[in-house]
Amino acid sequence: xxGSAGTTxxxxxxxxxxxxxxxYGAGASLAFVSFGAPAIVVLFLPAxxxxxxxxxxxxxxxxxxxxxxxxxxxxxxxxxxxxLGWAAGFALTNTAEPLVGASLLRRYLPAEVDLRRRxxxxxxxxxxxxxxxLVGAIIGxxxxxxxxxxxxxxxxxxxxxxxxTGVLTVAGCVLAWRYSRDGRSGxxxxxxxxxxxxxxxVIGFWPHYVPLFYLPILVLFTLAFSQSLVVTLTAGMAxxxxxxLMTSTGxxxxxALETSDQLITMTLxxxxxxxxxxxxxxxxxxxxxxxxxxDTSVERAARLRLHALQVLTTDxxxxxxxxxxxxxxxxxxxxxxxxxxxxxxxxxxxGEMVLWTSxxxxxxxxxxxxxxxAEGATPQRDVIRTGRHLLHRTQADAAAAxxxxxxxxxxxxxxSTICVPITGGDAGALGAxxxxxxxxxxxxxxxxxxxxxxASLTGQALRRAQIYExxxxxxxxxxxxxxxxxxxxxEGIRVFADxxxxxxxxxxxxxxxxVFALPGSRIGFAVGDxxxxxxxxxxxxxxxxxxxxxxxxxAPTPGRVLDDLDRAxxxxxxxxxxxxxxxxxxxxxxxxxxxxxxxLPPLLVTGDSAAYLWDGRSLPLGVGGAGHxxxxxxxxxxxxxxxxxxxxxxxxxxxxxxxxxxLADAAGSLSGRDAATxxxxxxxxxxxxxELADDTVILCVQFTGAAPVGVVAG
Numbered sequence: 001x002x003g004s005a006g007t008t009x010x011x012x013x014x015x016x017x018x019x020x021x022x023x024y025g026a027g028a029s030l031a032f033v034s035f036g037a038p039a040i041v042v043l044f045l046p047a048x049x050x051x052x053x054x055x056x057x058x059x060x061x062x063x064x065x066x067x068x069x070x071x072x073x074x075x076x077x078x079x080x081x082x083x084l085g086w087a088a089g090f091a092l093t094n095t096a097e098p099l100v101g102a103s104l105l106r107r108y109l110p111a112e113v114d115l116r117r118r119x120x121x122x123x124x125x126x127x128x129x130x131x132x133x134l135v136g137a138i139i140g141x142x143x144x145x146x147x148x149x150x151x152x153x154x155x156x157x158x159x160x161x162x163x164x165t166g167v168l169t170v171a172g173c174v175l176a177w178r179y180s181r182d183g184r185s186g187x188x189x190x191x192x193x194x195x196x197x198x199x200x201x202v203i204g205f206w207p208h209y210v211p212l213f214y215l216p217i218l219v220l221f222t223l224a225f226s227q228s229l230v231v232t233l234t235a236g237m238a239x240x241x242x243x244x245l246m247t248s249t250g251x252x253x254x255x256a257l258e259t260s261d262q263l264i265t266m267t268l269x270x271x272x273x274x275x276x277x278x279x280x281x282x283x284x285x286x287x288x289x290x291x292x293x294x295d296t297s298v299e300r301a302a303r304l305r306l307h308a309l310q311v312l313t314t315d316x317x318x319x320x321x322x323x324x325x326x327x328x329x330x331x332x333x334x335x336x337x338x339x340x341x342x343x344x345x346x347x348x349x350x351g352e353m354v355l356w357t358s359x360x361x362x363x364x365x366x367x368x369x370x371x372x373x374a375e376g377a378t379p380q381r382d383v384i385r386t387g388r389h390l391l392h393r394t395q396a397d398a399a400a401a402x403x404x405x406x407x408x409x410x411x412x413x414x415x416s417t418i419c420v421p422i423t424g425g426d427a428g429a430l431g432a433x434x435x436x437x438x439x440x441x442x443x444x445x446x447x448x449x450x451x452x453x454x455a456s457l458t459g460q461a462l463r464r465a466q467i468y469e470x471x472x473x474x475x476x477x478x479x480x481x482x483x484x485x486x487x488x489x490x491e492g493i494r495v496f497a498d499x500x501x502x503x504x505x506x507x508x509x510x511x512x513x514x515v516f517a518l519p520g521s522r523i524g525f526a527v528g529d530x531x532x533x534x535x536x537x538x539x540x541x542x543x544x545x546x547x548x549x550x551x552x553x554x555a556p557t558p559g560r561v562l563d564d565l566d567r568a569x570x571x572x573x574x575x576x577x578x579x580x581x582x583x584x585x586x587x588x589x590x591x592x593x594x595x596x597x598x599x600l601p602p603l604l605v606t607g608d609s610a611a612y613l614w615d616g617r618s619l620p621l622g623v624g625g626a627g628h629x630x631x632x633x634x635x636x637x638x639x640x641x642x643x644x645x646x647x648x649x650x651x652x653x654x655x656x657x658x659x660x661x662x663l664a665d666a667a668g669s670l671s672g673r674d675a676a677t678x679x680x681x682x683x684x685x686x687x688x689x690x691e692l693a694d695d696t697v698i699l700c701v702q703f704t705g706a707a708p709v710g711v712v713a714g
Contacts (some may be wrong), residue, residue: 013061016053017068023049024069027170028076031162043244043269046073047097047136047163048170051128054102055113055171056178062102066095086147093140097163101132115176116229116287121280128171133163154260161269168273169237172280176230190231193223197235201242205252213253213271216243220279225286232283236276243272305336305450312454316461325461326356329433333454334358337447338435340412343458344380345422345431348466353380353431377402379419380432387429389420389448393441412436418443420451422459430462490515490523492587494702496679500647500687501695509695510537510578511645512545516552518584524552527599527643527699528580540574544621547572548582558582558595559616562628566597569621576622581643585635590703592641595630597621600660602643603667605678606636610668612660640678641701642667647694648686662686675702 027045046069053065070091077087104127105113114120137160144155197219204215216239223232247254247268254268315328326343334341335358342357379390379402392398395415399406408414414436424430433455437443443451501509510530518524526548530537547568548561555561561582569575581602583594594602594613598620601612615631635641642663649659666685670678679700687696 013064016057016061017064020049020053020065021068021072024072025076027166028073029080032076032080043165043240044162045166045170045241047094047133047166048168048172048174050094050098051101051132051167051171052174054098055105055175062099066099069098070095086143089143090140093136093143096139097132097136099132100135101128101167104128104131113175115172115233115280116284118284118288121284124172124175125168125277129164129168133160133167136160136163158261158265161266165240165269165273168276169233169240172276173230173233173237176233189227190234193227193231193235194238197223197239198242201239202246205243205246208251208253208256211253217275217278220275221282224279224283227283229280229283229287232279233276236279240272240276243268308332308336309454309457313457316457319461320465322354322462322465323356325458325465326354329454329458330356330358333458334433334435336454337450338442339438340414340436342380342434343422343431344384344434345462346384346429353378353384355380378405379417379434383419383421383432384429387421387423389418389452391443391448392417393443395440413438415440416442418448418451420448420455422455422462424459424463430459430466433458490517491521492704493523493585494675494704495525496675496698496700496702498679498683498698499696510541511647511695511697512541513643513697513699514545514549515699515701516549518552521586521588523585523587524549524582525585525643525699525701526580526582527645527697528578529599529645529695529697530575530578532574536574540572540578543572544569544575544578544580548580552582552584557630558584558593559628559630562595562597562618562621566621566628577620578622579620583641583643585701585703587703590634590636591632592635592703593630593632595628597628598623600644600646600649602641603664604633604635604639604641605667605673606639608668608671610642610664612664635703637703639703640667640673640675641703642678642682643699643701645695645697647696648682648698650694652693675700678702 024046027049031044031046050065050069054062057065073091073094074084074087077090078084082090105123108123108127109120113124115124137156140159140163141152141156144150144159145152148155197216200215200219204212206212220232220236220239223235243252246252247264249255254264257264257267312328312332315332316325319325319328322345326345329343330341334343338358340358342355344353344355346352347354383390390401392401393416395409398409398414398417416437416439417434419432419434421429422431422433433451435443435447435451495515497513497515499511499513501511510532512528512530513526515523515525526545528541528544528548530540530544544565548565551564551568552561555564562580565580565582569578577598579596579598579600581594581596581599583592583602585592595616595618596602597618601614601617603610603612613631613633616629618628644663649663650656651659663682663686666682667678670681673681679698682700683698
């Protein structure tokens with residue numbers, strides 16, 4: 001019984017005994033004075049008092065409670081003229097009866113008794129209303145028959161009816177109060193409901209011959225539909241007491257019956273018991289229906305939340321960066337349990353906290369708090385520092401902890417908050433999730449568990465994203481190292497270059513460009529394309545680029561440079577079928593010589609026209625065949641040569657001639673051009689923000705004459 005004892009198990013023993021003695025003595029005295037002649041006790045409420053005390057107390061206290069009840073019974077009986085011997089016999093009766101009922105109840109219901117459950121109700125009725133009073137009626141009926149000369153069957157029925165009704169009304173009400181979690185209603189409601197039951201009973205039991213005694217049934221059944229079980233049972237107890245008082249004072253249909261007191265007792269208590277049980281059963285049925293609806297609603301909400309969480313998990317798995325992860329969480333995760341919220345992530349290396357807020361926040365707030373310094377007191381910062389969640393159940397609690405945020409709490413009508421860390425394993429907290437609610441005490445155990453589960457999913461995604469971001473940064477640095485730095489000064493040209501990889505996951509590829517000085521004040525420049533757009537292609541590109549620079553220092557013409565590079569490509573893995581365009585330019589003579597090994601021709605833009613240079617074409621590297629020829633021309637002032645890789649112009653399902661014409665039209669449509677302006681214009685027209693299917697390089701060389709000018713890199 002220890003594990004199932006109620007509040008009386010935690011209260012001091014003397015307090016429990018004081019309550020039991022007071023309630024038992026008052027009920028026993030009321031039975032003698034009000035509920036019938038001294039010879040026949042009709043309603044015995046103390047039976048329910050004793051049973052309730054035993055059920056709500058640990059077994060170690062039962063002897064004390066039963067001893068106190070026995071002593072109280074003897075005192076009350078003797079004070080009303082009963083001999084000590086008979087009083088001791090009734091004391092035995094009124095202690096054996098609740099002991100049997102409580103023992104049987106605890107045998108079949110060792111845990112808490114919830115009288116809203118059908119099984120618990122049946123066990124309570126069978127053990128406490130049936131078996132316990134039956135034992136008491138056998139002993140008490142025998143004592144009544146022996147002491148007063150009343151026939152034993154009548155004494156038995158009278159005793160059983162009075163005790164069973166007392167247990168049903170008092171113990172049922174007390175146990176419903178103790179174990180019910182929804183029975184604490186307002187005082188006004190209690191007074192109204194109990195007052196309505198009493199008034200209906202007085203009206204129904206006042207006349208002798210007008211059939212109004214059914215009025216309490218209507219009231220109790222109405223309460224069973226609309227109120228909790230404890231309200232219904234309390235009103236039922238008030239009805240029972242009032243009906244017995246009215247009958248004992250000569251009112252109502254039972255007082256007018258010309259029959260024995262025992263028959264009046266049995267039929268009246270049977271009527272009241274049936275009425276209360278009917279209302280009780282109805283209340284249980286209504287409660288089961290409501291709970292089933294709530295369970296269905298909760299289950300539906302849980303399914304929707306689970307589905308949303310699955311969608312969010314999928315989005316987190318697809319998200320490649322910290323920002324994409326944070327946006328997915330504020331877009332799809334916060335709203336699953338909260339009215340507002342945010343995701344805070346610690347920026348690696350700086351200690352600053354980057355904040356993303358949910359769409360429900362007012363416009364402008366997201367940008368206002370997007371980046372917060374490492375120092376300063378905020379819930380997110382404190383959670384990240386301590387690694388433990390923060391819970392504020394009311395707005396006052398939150399404002400007391402963070403006074404500088406009180407205005408924000410009031411403006412957003414935030415009355416409770418919870419903030420949980422985004423854990424990063426050995427790396428510590430990576431950030432924090434915050435959830436804000438319009439109602440107080442909104443963050444219960446389920447909400448906290450869901451918030452922590454969401455933080456765990458976010459942490460897993462963030463760890464993966466931060467690894468990717470570190471690798472991404474490293475590969476970007478690698479690509480920048482492989483491509484030439486165009487920050488120097490070359491005589492007679494201006495240069496614009498732009499590189500865009502198709503492999504956004506790594507930002508590396510096989511397309512390349514180069515501009516470098518040659519002996520004799522000449523300038524060499526090249527554009528190449530290695531098959532593929534990942535690390536292997538980038539490695540082959542870097543070797544080809546280095547080889548071309550070295551070979552160009554001694555080879556007399558572009559054709560000879562490509563011949564030598566063709567032989568060198570056999571020693572470079574993944575360089576076979578690479579295409580290369582190479583040219584050299586002499587600012588003194590303005591002579592441009594060029595050659596293309598499988599590469600698309602360069603576009604020369606002069607004045608208002610743009611024309612491709614188709615001379616000097618040959619097969620790609622490593623394919624074999626004849627040597628590489630070349631073309632040459634003297635370029636006019638301010639002419640611009642555009643050399644590019646196929647990713648700039650080619651479109652799936654489109655003829656190459658159409659693609660090349662698009663580039664020529666875009667380049668020829670711009671007047672007053674220089675290398676940077678023309679290159680940016682072409683990139684915007686042909687690439688824009690579209691997803692690339694292939695790496696793209698564009699190199700624009702503006703021929704300005706012999707004066708040294710700067711170089712521009714895009």
